[in-house]
Amino acid sequence: HSFNAGVEFGFWGGRLAGSVEYFSRKTTDMLYYMPSPNTIGYAYYPTNVGSVRNSGVEVDLSSTIFRTRHVTWTLNANLTYLKNKIIELDESLHGEWIDGSRIYREGESMYQMYLRKYAGVNSSGEATWYKADGTTTSDYATADRFATGDLLPKVYGGFGTSLEAYGIDFSIAFAYQLGGKIYDNTYAVLMHSGTASSAGSNWHKDILRAWQIGDEAGSTDVPRLFSSDNYANSLSDRFLTSSNYLDITNITVGYTLPRSWTSKIRIAKLRLYMAADNVALFAKRKGLDPRQSYTAAGNYRYAPIRTISGGINLTF
Numbered sequence: 001h002s003f004n005a006g007v008e009f010g011f012w013g014g015r016l017a018g019s020v021e022y023f024s025r026k027t028t029d030m031l032y033y034m035p036s037p038n039t040i041g042y043a044y045y046p047t048n049v050g051s052v053r054n055s056g057v058e059v060d061l062s063s064t065i066f067r068t069r070h071v072t073w074t075l076n077a078n079l080t081y082l083k084n085k086i087i088e089l090d091e092s093l094h095g096e097w098i099d100g101s102r103i104y105r106e107g108e109s110m111y112q113m114y115l116r117k118y119a120g121v122n123s124s125g126e127a128t129w130y131k132a133d134g135t136t137t138s139d140y141a142t143a144d145r146f147a148t149g150d151l152l153p154k155v156y157g158g159f160g161t162s163l164e165a166y167g168i169d170f171s172i173a174f175a176y177q178l179g180g181k182i183y184d185n186t187y188a189v190l191m192h193s194g195t196a197s198s199a200g201s202n203w204h205k206d207i208l209r210a211w212q213i214g215d216e217a218g219s220t221d222v223p224r225l226f227s228s229d230n231y232a233n234s235l236s237d238r239f240l241t242s243s244n245y246l247d248i249t250n251i252t253v254g255y256t257l258p259r260s261w262t263s264k265i266r267i268a269k270l271r272l273y274m275a276a277d278n279v280a281l282f283a284k285r286k287g288l289d290p291r292q293s294y295t296a297a298g299n300y301r302y303a304p305i306r307t308i309s310g311g312i313n314l315t316f
Helices: 185-189 205-209 259-265
Strands: 002-011 016-027 031-035 044-048 050-067 071-089 096-099 102-105 114-116 118-121 127-130 145-147 155-165 168-178 181-184 240-242 245-256 269-283 307-315
Touching: 071 102, 181 185, 259 269
Parallel strands: none
Antiparallel strands: 002 016, 016 050, 031 044, 050 071, 071 155, 096 102, 114 145, 118 127, 155 168, 168 245, 181 240, 245 269, 269 307
């Protein structure tokens, strides 16, 4: 069930133009394969578990900052604010549904995780986690899990600019995301404590900050390196990090030969250009690509390949 309403506008002869749109999409009878006891003859059965609404605002702006016979400079920007909300779940779930490391609650975002809350390093260098009563424990199995809150970014979009002057054209485009969190699975794997099962595995350079004998509790947030500490890098909010990013998606430079030159060889227009795509990504941690997912990034998936290309445009 979708609803959209918006307005488009333009001022000063098109020098400033844009649109503002509100959207709301409600999805009902969401299908899920519900786990069931194997004793009834099958492990899962399909069922409709509830409904969810995605709503928000989109803003799109463009402006011609400067325009003369030979020079034109334009700017553009857009942003989207998105709100996700579970409206209802099946009555049998009593308003809350825990599925592995994810939790779904009525009235809250469906993009949140259910993790142990990291409490830092104790005086022995062990990793500790919180319990429901506010105390801490170094026993991972007895620590309680908590909802992380909405992981979705508050706003995302893009912006860019283009400049044309005396036959030369230049443009650059950016994408961004602000206000969200993501589980950095690759970083978690690289922060193991040296157990036998991790033998031969690499470490992240942050392991150099690991607790050592003589260090005080709280002097570092990286637990000791000890082969018996099997759960030091297990699932917890220790590995939740900002999903903010700035991405340079494209840079293009071109030159259009003067018509007085091309007309002599019966060509209406000839343009030479160079372009670069996926130029650079700036994120909270080097190697982290928040574009992979809203909730978790990792498993050694590669970011989009940076490409550099060139070409000639001919118009006869």
